[in-house]
Amino acid sequence: MIFPQSFPVFYSLGLVAIISTIMFFWRSQVLKKKIFEKLNSLPSLLVLGPSKTGKTTFLLSLSNSYPQNSILEDGMNISNLKIGDKEIQLIEIPFTKGVENLSIVKKMNVLGGFYIFDVSKNSLTIEEQLENFKLVKEFLKKPLVLIANKIDVADTEKIEKLKNFGEEVYMISLIDSSKKKELEDIMVLMKKLSSEILEEKINST
Amino acid sequence: MKKFQKFLLKTFIFTILLNILVCSSTLLLHELGHFFLGAEAGCKNIKLVLLDSELGTYTEMNCPKEQSFFFASLGAFIFVVPFSLSFLFLKNFPEKNLSWISLGFNFTIGLVDFPPIIFVQMAGAFFGFLLIGYGEMVLIDDLLFFYKGVK
Numbered sequence: 001m002i003f004p005q006s007f008p009v010f011y012s013l014g015l016v017a018i019i020s021t022i023m024f025f026w027r028s029q030v031l032k033k034k035i036f037e038k039l040n041s042l043p044s045l046l047v048l049g050p051s052k053t054g055k056t057t058f059l060l061s062l063s064n065s066y067p068q069n070s071i072l073e074d075g076m077n078i079s080n081l082k083i084g085d086k087e088i089q090l091i092e093i094p095f096t097k098g099v100e101n102l103s104i105v106k107k108m109n110v111l112g113g114f115y116i117f118d119v120s121k122n123s124l125t126i127e128e129q130l131e132n133f134k135l136v137k138e139f140l141k142k143p144l145v146l147i148a149n150k151i152d153v154a155d156t157e158k159i160e161k162l163k164n165f166g167e168e169v170y171m172i173s174l175i176d177s178s179k180k181k182e183l184e185d186i187m188v189l190m191k192k193l194s195s196e197i198l199e200e201k202i203n204s205t
Numbered sequence: 206m207k208k209f210q211k212f213l214l215k216t217f218i219f220t221i222l223l224n225i226l227v228c229s230s231t232l233l234l235h236e237l238g239h240f241f242l243g244a245e246a247g248c249k250n251i252k253l254v255l256l257d258s259e260l261g262t263y264t265e266m267n268c269p270k271e272q273s274f275f276f277a278s279l280g281a282f283i284f285v286v287p288f289s290l291s292f293l294f295l296k297n298f299p300e301k302n303l304s305w306i307s308l309g310f311n312f313t314i315g316l317v318d319f320p321p322i323i324f325v326q327m328a329g330a331f332f333g334f335l336l337i338g339y340g341e342m343v344l345i346d347d348l349l350f351f352y353k354g355v356k
Binding site for chain 2: 009010011012013016017019020021023024027028031032034071072073074
């Protein structure tokens with residue numbers, strides 16, 4: 001006989017809990033794998049920048065669909081976008097000082113991205129933002145388009161410092177509809193950037 | 206990945222609690238099945254012990270005929286089946302899969318009521334644990350995948 005005459009409660013419940021724990025560990029690993037497979041399968045453009053610079057609004061403006069909140073990180077949003085016959089994903093990366101937040105993109109098929117600066121009066125100093133940008137650029141080693149948002153409430157000193165940085169910066173205001181032209185320019189630039197890199201990748205394989 | 210880890214931890218605790226709740230209810234109903242069906246079959250001195258000194262759960266009874274005892278023993282398994290199957294009504298929720306776990310657990314604990322033949326008990330235990338394992342897998346899959354749009 002392999003079973004006792006009476007069934008100890010904690011023994012039987014414990015056994016079920018052990019089975020459940022083993023199954024949970026296995027299935028959560030499968031889930032994690034699936035999430036990363038999905039995330040890494042499409043070419044990606046990253047949307048980077050300090051907190052409250054308008055990264056989500058920028059994502060929304062470019063993709064015209066509400067971004068999907070990722071299960072992996074708070075503040076990580078994903079939008080899918082069609083460029084010609086190819087599909088790419090725009091991924092908003094939440095801000096942290098340094099490049100700690102970028103470990104997640106290591107295995108992704110990153111084409112490039114947008115770095116958004118906040119030039120409003122109450123934002124981080126432009127030096128801090130540029131310092132972070134340099135770290136990001138060095139880490140990614142991919143083309144980044146520089147965007148200065150909130151120019152409707154801008155600190156002119158910050159704009160000047162940004163202009164003197166030496167790279168082309170697109171000045172926009174995501175809440176000001178009269179600045180739609182700049183956004184369209186960015187869209188064209190993004191399409192160009194994505195298709196050039198995609199083409200390059202296809203040719204090289 | 207703090208958000209993901211938090212989500213996993215919350216889902217894990219929820220899964221374990223669901224399991225404990227459903228299996229405890231299954232065990233209680235199983236013993237109640239012995240109790241009521243024993244009384245129905247004319248058994249005397251029926252005593253339902255929820256927790257003895259060794260934390261065991263069982264029902265004692267003196268039955269007049271072999272058939273009555275068999276009725277009280279096997280009936281307990283059948284007594285719980287409607288409870289197990291009732292989870293299937295939650296067809297749009299992951300919790301519908303608790304049905305398999307409850308059935309498997311009921312089957313496994315019901316094995317102590319069978320004649321002590323090793324082959325029967327081993328085969329029964331294998332089938333019971335298979336049901337529990339399948340139930341756990343589909344429950345956890347649904348809890349993890351379904352709500353996150355990964356499936």
